[in-house]
Amino acid sequence: MMSSIIPSKSTLPVRRKVKHILASDESIVGDKVVVKGWVRTVREQKSFAFIEVTDGSCLKGLQIVAPVDIESYSEVKKLVTGCSVAIEGKVAESLGQGQKFEIQADKVELIGECPGDTYPLQKKKTSMEFLREKAHLRPRTNTIAAVARVRSALAYATHSFFQGEGFLYLQTPLITASDCEGAGEMFRVTTLPSEIKKLPVTAEGQIDYSKDFFGAPAFLTVSGQLSAETHACALGDVYTFGPTFRAENSQTTRHLAEFNMIEPEMAFADLQDDMDNAERFVKHVIKHILEHCREDLDFFQKFYDKTLLERLGKVVSEPFARVEYKDAISMLQQEIKKNPSKWQYSNVEFGTDLQTEHERWLSEKQFNSATFVFNYPKKIKAFYMRDNEDGQTVAAMDLLVPGVGELIGGSQREERLDVLVKKMEELNLKPEDYWWYLDLRRFGSVPHSGYGLGFERLVCYATGIENIRDAIAFPRYPGRAEF
Secondary structure (H helix, E strand, C coil): CCCCCCCCHHHCCEECCHHHHHHCCHHHCCCEEEEEEEEEEEEECCCEEEEEEECCCCCCCEEEEEECCCCCHHHHCCCCCCCEEEEEEEEEECCCCCCCEEEEEEEEEEEECCCCCCCCCCCCCCCHHHHHCCCCCHHHCHHHHHHHHHHHHHHHHHHHHHHHCCCEECCCCCEECCCCCCCCCCCECCCCCCCHHHCCECCCCCECHHHCCCCCCCEECCCCHHHHHHHHHHHCEEEEEEEEECCCCCCCCCCCCEEEEEEEEEECCCHHHHHHHHHHHHHHHHHHHHHHCHHHHHHHHHHCCCCHHHHHHHHHHCCCEEEEHHHHHHHHHHHHHHCHHHCCCCCCCCCCCCCHHHHHHHHHHHCCCCEEEEEEEHHHCCCCECECCCCCEEEEEEEEECCCEEEEEEEEECCCHHHHHHHHHHCCCCHHHHHHHHHHHHCCCCCEEEEEEEHHHHHHHHHCCCCHHHCCCCCCECCECCC
């Protein structure tokens, strides 16, 4: 009985990503390759057709030259913008300008058809608002694809930074009974019936959550910080990186209902240690994308932010500014006094919660640098932040960056049990609801610090994209959870 002979895989054309081909040296010329992707354009000439194919690996497409005498040329006549293809051929030096190599096609295969008259992403300028309505297709556009690549690189650099600093990666729960920020803007998690008349109630007429899945009110978390503190107080330095949720009815360009937070927590660390780590982190991730995402950053500089590369380069090369809150307030008061009418929030005093226009003025005009503002009034900060000796402020910091405003918020945590309990009672928080959190102060308490960075805001800052809804694959905001 004769056995069939299966050719060695090494004798078959190797699939290559467009990025790999375009970044190769001359040694790739003559290699037989397969390229798979989506058609951007097709231009038929008398003796051959030019096909531009992109596979998402880089900003540029790859030019395919398909002679009319190849056996599969009939497939070329079916190609339109948006369809998917597999191209087999040899790498050749390109005679045109703009790229070194092209593919001389031996075989063209249409994989997925695309009706050209109904395809939403035609070769014309479309608004970002329109693309949000087509969130399932918008990654095929240059802008959203470039955002996705930079976002991926920032995520990789995040893990490489904290792993390199000896932090342990911790996955904290998404379902919680604790409101870390105390703002009450949380999504409830329940299996109780949606009809009001069917809800179980207590003798006092309140909803009886003892009948619910968890036996108590439960919510989607706004932060992994409190959980991270438990591990920092046992393992040293930890970090979380995952989704968080806030039921804030906001339609601004800076807020999402579902977003990702990077939250390191460090044992035996004070506020200065906190700021030092945050500065090293931001410098590390920005340096990484400058080295590995230059083509995409050039694109963003050309179409979105003419100062992007200069701004990012300065982040890496120069130390961040640091100013106490009270001094920042004085600077703002002096500036506002010159022309109060140009400020939306012109009434600034000690105790004012800084608005975006204040944050951007400090970082863009006053210091022209990423800027830490620290030692905030205790009345505008969360209960877990450590009281300073002056009795008025807490050891808290925000990192403000040009173009965005607040990028990071952090603090030294209050490690003294008696002080923490008193603060909770003042804010009408029930200590018994946080019994496990208070145990960290009862059993071997240590000074510790941490911060939170909204990952989508980092993506906006790194790309120059203005609306945070374009910095995430599927944005969640009031009225939108379709995709």
